[in-house]
Amino acid sequence: MAVNPVYHQTNDRLQEELGIIQAAKDNPERFGPLYQKYHEQIFRYIYQRMDDEHLAFDVTSQVFIKALKNLHKYEYRGVPFSSWLYRIAKSELYQAFRDRKARRTVSVESMHLFEMVEEFEEDDSATNKKKLLQCLSLLKDGDLQLIELRYFEKRSYREIGEILEITENNAKVRTFRALERLKKLFMK
Amino acid sequence: MEKIKTILDRKQLSSEQIRSKQDFANVVNGAKGLGKPYWQTNWFYGTVGVATVAIIVTAVTLSSSDAPDKDPKQNNVLAMSATNDEEKNSVVRETLKSTENQKLESSADSSPEVPVEENNTQPVTPEVPPSVAVNENPVEESVNNTAARTTQENEVEEKKVEAGLPNVAGVSGGPIAFKDFCDPLGIQVNGGVLIHQYTIQYRSCARDITARIRGNRLPDQVCDEIRDCGSPIEVTFSNFKAEDRDGNPVQLKKFSLTTHP
Numbered sequence: 001m002a003v004n005p006v007y008h009q010t011n012d013r014l015q016e017e018l019g020i021i022q023a024a025k026d027n028p029e030r031f032g033p034l035y036q037k038y039h040e041q042i043f044r045y046i047y048q049r050m051d052d053e054h055l056a057f058d059v060t061s062q063v064f065i066k067a068l069k070n071l072h073k074y075e076y077r078g079v080p081f082s083s084w085l086y087r088i089a090k091s092e093l094y095q096a097f098r099d100r101k102a103r104r105t106v107s108v109e110s111m112h113l114f115e116m117v118e119e120f121e122e123d124d125s126a127t128n129k130k131k132l133l134q135c136l137s138l139l140k141d142g143d144l145q146l147i148e149l150r151y152f153e154k155r156s157y158r159e160i161g162e163i164l165e166i167t168e169n170n171a172k173v174r175t176f177r178a179l180e181r182l183k184k185l186f187m188k
Numbered sequence: 189m190e191k192i193k194t195i196l197d198r199k200q201l202s203s204e205q206i207r208s209k210q211d212f213a214n215v216v217n218g219a220k221g222l223g224k225p226y227w228q229t230n231w232f233y234g235t236v237g238v239a240t241v242a243i244i245v246t247a248v249t250l251s252s253s254d255a256p257d258k259d260p261k262q263n264n265v266l267a268m269s270a271t272n273d274e275e276k277n278s279v280v281r282e283t284l285k286s287t288e289n290q291k292l293e294s295s296a297d298s299s300p301e302v303p304v305e306e307n308n309t310q311p312v313t314p315e316v317p318p319s320v321a322v323n324e325n326p327v328e329e330s331v332n333n334t335a336a337r338t339t340q341e342n343e344v345e346e347k348k349v350e351a352g353l354p355n356v357a358g359v360s361g362g363p364i365a366f367k368d369f370c371d372p373l374g375i376q377v378n379g380g381v382l383i384h385q386y387t388i389q390y391r392s393c394a395r396d397i398t399a400r401i402r403g404n405r406l407p408d409q410v411c412d413e414i415r416d417c418g419s420p421i422e423v424t425f426s427n428f429k430a431e432d433r434d435g436n437p438v439q440l441k442k443f444s445l446t447t448h449p
Contacts, residue, residue, distance in 0.1 A: 061214060061215060068215060137191060
């Protein structure tokens with residue numbers, strides 16, 4: 001699986017990012033470069049899970065407003081700043097589902113379905129793809145989230161672990177179990 | 189949350205489209221405008237604090253307004269708790285004496301307030317017996333005070349709805365034998381009306397006594413004092429706080445009895 005270059009960064013880039021964060025703590029206007037850098041990937045993360053494009057942009061803005069507001073609480077722990085933004089995004093998403101009656105959505109590409117059906121050692125038929133889509137909608141949210149992060153967004157286990165605040169190994173185990181449950185649903 | 193919706197091969201937005209929606213100024217303004225939650229703001233604590241103090245003050249004021257010794261116009265006030273029908277506890281306390289007595293007492297360097305237990309055999313007779321005699325015209329003063337009080341009470345009485353006649357040992361006015369006056373059943377009202385509080389007024393041993401009594405009975409101190417005086421004494425019962433069987437307040441007319449040995 002390819003490494004996400006926006007997420008995984010060299011130590012120098014991380015330190016540079018940290019310098020911007022420190023400056024932004026004193027002057028919010030200095031947050032601009034981080035906003036430019038992460039806006040798209042945070043939007044895509046939200047839009048992947050939401051069916052309303054305008055609402056997704058609203059929620060994305062809200063994520064950055066919250067981030068800027070709480071920047072003084074941010075502490076560098078050796079992981080990219082984006083993992084902190086993803087956690088805020090996750091929280092804002094759930095709030096949007098509750099307060100704005102937004103609908104939880106899973107955006108899947110045919111290629112992803114093909115890969116999963118192959119992994120289940122089944123035929124790549126239209127029926128199976130449809131069945132897999134139905135099974136995805138039956139999954140628990142925690143499992144669905146892991147499947148999305150790993151198989152649809154192609155994130156590494158390390159990145160998944162940092163977004164979900166679990167270890168890389170734990171992310172691997174949980175993803176495997178989520179896939180097993182999906183397979184079980186699919187084979188019924 | 190509704191059932192999860194699945195979208196297959198959704199049209200992806202281009203990076204340019206997403207970038208065109210960036211609005212950093214809005215984010216900065218939003219962060220500045222995003223204040224603390226209302227429960228963390230000073231005005232919230234202030235409002236809650238003021239409201240709490242107001243509620244406490246109101247509660248204290250309302251509860252104390254039920255207390256019997258609040259009429260500042262009364263010169264002589266003897267607050268008592270007599271044996272209640274429901275509550276067998278009884279406490280009697282003497283709180284104030286007449287203004288004239290207080291003046292004289294202060295000049296005589298004596299204490300104006302003496303708490304007294306009901307079971308205590310100490311008589312209600314004031315600790316400064318000759319003090320009234322020192323006054324230039326104490327009887328006239330007392331009569332004037334009593335008359336003023338009576339006028340006020342009459343005004344209140346006129347507004348009340350008349351209920352059953354209260355009585356002591358079946359006598360609801362005029363002369364009453366002393367042994368009947370100190371009837372252990374106290375003041376009775378026909379129709380199951382319960383008296384919770386009342387005011388007693390009498391002139392005993394050249395002293396005006398006004399007392400608020402809890403319960404419907406006559407305190408032993410009052411009986412003792414009237415008996416010790418020996419002469420006929422007119423005793424007025426008024427300001428009844430009474431309830432019927434259903435707990436509804438009942439207005440009772442005041443009445444006077446004249447004791448004779």
